[in-house]
Amino acid sequence: MLQILQQHWPLIGFFGALLATLLLVRFLRRESYCPYHRRGELLTINERKFYFALRQAITDEYAIFAMVRIADLLKVESGATQRQAWQNRINAKHVDFVLCDVDTLEVVLAIEVDDRSHQRPDRQRRDEFVDDAFQAAGLSLLRVPARSAYSPREIQEQIRAYLPLRRSSDRTGTRRRRRRARVSND
Secondary structure, rough: HHHHHHHHHHHHHHHHHHHHHHHHHHHHHHHHOOOOOOOOOOOOHHHHHHHHHHHHHHOEEEEEEEEEEEEHHHOOOOOOOHHHHHHHHHOOOOOEEEEEEOOOOOOEEEEEEOHHHHHHHHHHHHHHHHHHHHHHHOOOOOEEEEEOOOHHHHHHHHHHOOOOOOOHHHHHHHHHHHHHHHHHHH
């Protein structure tokens, strides 16, 4: 064996250097290559129409967030069996809109705009799971059928069925009382 190595060392050295070079190039290329590009708009045309009507419906009463992962809204109970499997079921799913208390950013309502894709059997199973998950967590989920146009008044009525819309003066009074309470406690 030693005799073969001594006889062919230039050839073995060449292939060793070639292999090391190829591995280094592959490693460097992997570090600098990211196969991503911008997606463009965050919302579909229909979701944008709903968003603008929603903004009119709630004015400044709640903060609106779009395309929120369900895993950012719900968490799996710490003692649940197969905890990771339950977590995986919500990691890649999102809801279209979330309303949060404007002062605390506590989530108060999730909203799904259901287009034609929600009629497919796989989406119906997904929707049933999402409905069950939100119900188990005690977080309201409003489902709105997709339309070509949305009425802010109708959206406001649908939201009122889940939570009361506050007047701006109510929220301002709450902020003042909170500030006073903080000042008096110092």
